[in-house]
Amino acid sequence: MSRLNDENLRVARQILSLYPKKKSALIPLLHLSQEQNGMVTNEAMEHIAELVEVTPAEVLGTCSFYEMFKRHPVGEYQINICHGISCHLLGAEDVLEHAEKSLGVKEGEITKDGKFSFEGVECIAACTEAPCLQVNYRYVNKVDSVEFDQLIADLQSGQKAEIPKHGALAKTRQQIQSEKLAGPAEVENASPPVWLQRNEDGQ
Template sequence: MSDVSLGMPSLPAPDYPADVRARLDADADEVIARYPDSRSALLPLLHLVQAEDGHVTRTGIRFCAERLGLTTAEVTAVSTFYTMYRRAPGGDYQVGVCTNTLCAVLGGDAIFDELKRHLGVGNGETTADGKVTLEHIECNAACDYAPVMMVNWEFFDNQTPESARALVDDLRAGRPVEPTRGAPLCTYKETARILAGFPDRRPGAVEASGGAGPASLAGLRLARGEGAHRVGPPRTAPTDGGPTDGGPGQRQTSEEGEG
């Protein structure tokens, strides 16, 4: 008997059809070969079955367990621990709105509330057309572009309720959507296959990934412009007219001179 509230699968789970199983076995062989200990391949294999099914199914759990010599309980424990693994079917586009402190005060809460109203769904729910699953995210690690959304883990920076509404409308209508930075957008299943470790073969996708954006490097540019590079605690103001003392480990910059 299954306990749905705990996310535990009923057993035994059915296997994949023979043609699907053969294809996944070939992919799994490639993934497992990357690791000296086969059980280390569990995370990418979970992404692989998500690329097939759109979420971690009972059949996907059985597949991972059989390929890695694990129990289905062990696979289930891992798949329910990490939030990037879905436990139920979802949309083609996972739309995450950051509601952590900086994004929230700059408009993240307003964006999330607007999308819930506009899409008619709650947190973790999917639109009736199967296109968009909405979720709030605690941090997208992009505070310098707040408020930030992610669609299938690609960044959409400096959002407003209006731009967020237009974005999900475009996704549902099948219109082209370009992330603010990073690789071109693809579907959830396509993203899962990339996360499983299979290269994105679309022309220009790897080159488009790039590095840190301009806002992320603002502090570095400012430091270089001022010629400041300081190690250790900041200098304290003198109280007796003497020189400032930065304390142990203070290093002078080349502009300040040595000695």
């Protein structure tokens, strides 16, 4: 299902209620869509556009700007292998080459069981821990080919419970008490801004 399902539509409305302007919920709803489908589909972007009252083009513009949002299928575990300068000097290319052999797929492809995909990415800001990678944006540091294979084995056996499947931004959704929800501030005895007063006075 590409549009938000009934359960996630209920969650989406809860998210919308947290913001004074519906458009502010655009990014959280993109995360919700990706959590449901593993990617952000065109149909989902159209649905989100309806919910936040903007055009589908605006949703696409936001979705395409952020690398974390995928508009194509990826594995349950998306592995981003850093090949920035520090990682490159310490063996990232060897890790990338080994990943292709170990998983039996090329960069950007998905394993037959749908569990894994990988790609080389630019610096992920963990240079002191090079070579490093991310699994669904959770860091794994100082990885060589042996540790890569162990990581894959642990993910397959469920021993990496701290790493959720792709699309899950967090294990728990933020809860905000109703009295602390955002909203327009009430200003008492507010005078108009100086520039407006000058315009009204013909200055």
